[in-house]
Amino acid sequence: MNSSRGVLELPPVVGRFVDGVGTFLADDVDEGRPIRCRFLWSAITPTSCRWEQAFSTYGGRGWETNWVMEFTRTGRDCTNNG
Template identity: 65%
Template structure:
């Protein structure tokens, strides 16, 4: 069976519905005033296509570690939901064992915010809680609540240094409600 855009859209809708169902109890983000909805619905259009990804990941998170590991990967993104969503298929050649994962994004025209979910084949029965946010002055910041090692944390994704052929992404965790942040993963994207 081939992966046509229509089939991809159907998969994206199914995954987004599953993500919504698993996070429906979480507090919904409040509307953002003064957001140009027509402009921001296209915030991720630049990411459409195939990318080479260089990962730089902290080996132990929220443990005071300073030891990092580097590995390669790929990402391929397409638009869904008539441009109000995206899905990306990711391959991570991590030293402990390569795996695939899917990023799902959806733009909420009522709140003016993007929601981002992560689904990892190693834990295929669990989709990560979403992070919410958007772009301002060329930087996209998205945050949300999660747990790590059984304790509540804040998670932040940030996109920056975006050009037609490159971009920088990073992830940070906060164990203290956002007072301090530990950056634990960065990715350098280069268009394939």
């Protein structure tokens, strides 16, 4: 996210699901340095899942997770606003 311009900038990601875990990778730049980005989808059930974002400045040899989200379906119908 570029907060100074209010633009969400995402590089293309490439990956796949294996044994219920989706791993998606992309190359990006952070403050002029090349970084590798990893996005994981895991713990997927009919009502929940987990998403993680991590970065590597070592070409993917080590990861720093900086964002985790856990989603849970509420059962509420979001299409009718009520």
